[in-house]
Amino acid sequence: MTTTRRNALVRPCTIIYLLLIGLTLLTWAxxxxxxxxxxxxxxxxxxxxxxxxxxxxxxxxxxxxxxxxRGAWRWVVTLWLLLPASLIGYAFLSSY
Amino acid sequence: MTEKNRQPPGDLAIWIFICAELGVFAVFFAAYAFTRAQHVELFNRYQQTLNSNYALINTLALITSSYFVVRAVAAIRDDHQRSCARWLGAAIAMGGVFLVVKSMEYHHHFSAGVTLSTNTFYMFYLSLTFFHFMHVLMGMVILAAVALKARRGGYSASAYTGVETGASYWHMVDLVWIILFPLVYVMR
Structure with missing residues (x-):
């Protein structure tokens, strides 16, 4: 579940968190x-x-x-992201 | 190199539930996008009435709460029950921030006389965001139950499936908002 590493100065999950915050601010801006x-x-x-x-x-x-x-569960989120995103992308692009 | 598992973290049943929930939201998102394609001007006009600052605060709140949940799982893996409960408490608090901000947003629209039948855009906006709102509420109840059990020493470094199960559900709630935010508030 987590990406903790005891000897790391900053936990990898903290780096991911900061990246997510940055990408959110970029979207909003x-x-x-x-x-x-x-x-x-x-x-x-x-x-x-x-x-x-x-x-x-x-x-x-x-x-x-x-x-x-590993296995099918590895890709459940990827597949879910791609399915609505491709439909959303198609619907928006067809509306311009 | 970390050994990979065949099963996702937590109880497998929650992942089947998560897949069902994600499927419903995917249909909702596609319905929004294709309906918008038929009413572009209406959707663009009324999207301008939404407050993207509220949406930003809510996105930051949910991402932060998800991060706190990750830290809670890390804490229980280290056998720190109290720390796990504290991180979960912080995640629940961020969920509370989301609910308060979203309620303020709803209050603003309801005060202006907006209802589900005002127009197609508001019908989608209100139903989609309220459906997600209820999932946040449900997630907070799940996290509270897990936090309480963790505080009482119900989980340990060798038995923490319940923490991972609650965490997986909460991340799903966050994941849905990650798409909902740009779709409803930003894309035009």
Whole structure:
């Protein structure tokens, strides 16, 4: 479940946590300040969707501990992320 | 090199439950996206009425609570029952932050006369976020039960499946929000 290592200065799970926080702030900032950033809406939407996939995979691998699992269960979160994300991506891209 | 397991952490039954829950949310997300594709202007207009600052605070609260749960599992693996209970207590508190902020958001919309039947966007927004809200509440009850048992010495370094089971459910709640946040509040 966890990514603890006693001799590490900072626990790997803490690094993942900080990465998740950073990616969340990036998602929020892209949405909040896109008027100034000027990304096309399709690029903005696909970028934040991609960030969400990355965050979900990090949670599955490091917080849920699936990177230490082999077999079908290893990929349950990955498959779940890809299924709705591909449908969401298709629906959004077809609407522009 | 860490040895890999065939089973995911915690009780296998919770993972079957998690798969069912994730399936329901996947259908919900797809329904939102495809309905939006038919009503792009409506969804974009009313999405602007949502407060993305509240959503940011809630995302940070859930990620932080998930991190606390990871630390709780690490603590019980080291046979620190009290520390495990404390980390779980902190995770529950962050879940409480989520519920308070979300309630403030709902209060704002309800005060403005928004209901499920106001329009299609609000129907999805309210039902999707409230369904998730109930999962957060359920997760907090599960974590509280696990924390109480951990505090009473019910888990140890050799027997902590219950902690992992509760943790897996809580991470699932976090995982769903990770998609819900950009989908409802940011993507347009």
């Amino acid at each position: 892209l949405g909040r300040f896109n008027d100034r950033i000027g990304l096309p809406v399709a690029t903005l939407s696909m970028t934040v969707l991609g960030i969400a996939l990355l965050k979900g995979q990090l949670i599955g691998d490091f917080f849920m501990g699936l990177r230490r699992v």
